[in-house]
Amino acid sequence: MALAFCGLDLAHPIVNGSGTYDAIAARRAFGDALLEAFPFSAFVSKTITLKPRDGNPPPRLFETPAGMINSIGLPNKGLEGYLAHDLPELARLPVPLITNVMGSTADEIAQLVEAVDARAEIDAIELNVSCPNVKTGLDIGADPRELAAVVARVRPLTAKPLIVKLTPNASDVPAAAQAAEDAGADAVSLINTLRAFAPHPRIRTRPPRPWLGGGTGGMSGPAVRAVALAQVRAVAERVSVPIVGMGGVANGHHAAQLLDAGATVVAVGTESFRDPAAGTRIQRELHDLFAKSGNIAQTVRDV
């Protein structure tokens, strides 16, 4: 199942979704055994921002039918903290390292990309464009013109593969994907979490009091899988760059469905909270599906 993705050699198509697998904590818990059987073929870091962030006040999670809403709020050590403390540890992982960055202006994103570009330990950059524009309140990635301007600004700053992680909270996701490709993105990834709201479960008010400390949050897990399939399929019809598909993948069959919809690589997110070895299991299940039929389409007919 080995493949080339944006010039990176991947042993199989399963990676992690940004922010859903703490490889440093896992290494502490499982020791070198983690390095011998790392669950993913590349590691995607949690989003880093220019300055350190504390994240949102608690509560930060709300369980929904077949999914969850998180309002973690991107806590991170900031660029300097990441480069000084996390990067040396992540560089020891036995797989390529993709660093995910987010900024609220094109200048901020450019500073992040330049700094990340200077580090040889990092193999690729993922731009998280689900950050609200301070003026409009819309995600930067929701407006194809604004997204194109951001990607065009940072593209000349790095020769590393540039993956644009699209926001699903947009009226025309394929148009955003196309804008990213035209501006020089090497790949797109989707879906990020869907904006969602959880009213306080015990206190009823009008308007409703939010349960989550951040007010609203992002929905993920099995409940968003059908949305991910629709968006990946629509984006695949529009762009020719490779796609990292994710959203609610919990087994090999779900991964195969995203590959059939047009993804080249599949990321596992929420499922890793339930089963920290999900990446390994899903990769094995996908392998078994492929082995049965030899190609993806045949696999689907066999199901």
Ligand SMILES: Cc1cc2nc3c(=O)[nH]c(=O)nc-3n(C[C@H](O)[C@H](O)[C@H](O)COP(=O)(O)O)c2cc1C
């Ligand atoms: C707790 C949590 C934290 C996340 N943190 C990030 C993040 O830091 N950066 C990012 O781009 N996406 C982040 N995501 C989104 C995931 O990478 C993924 O796009 C999304 O959860 C859909 O996949 P899933 O349904 O398999 O979880 C986060 C998701 C969850 C559930």
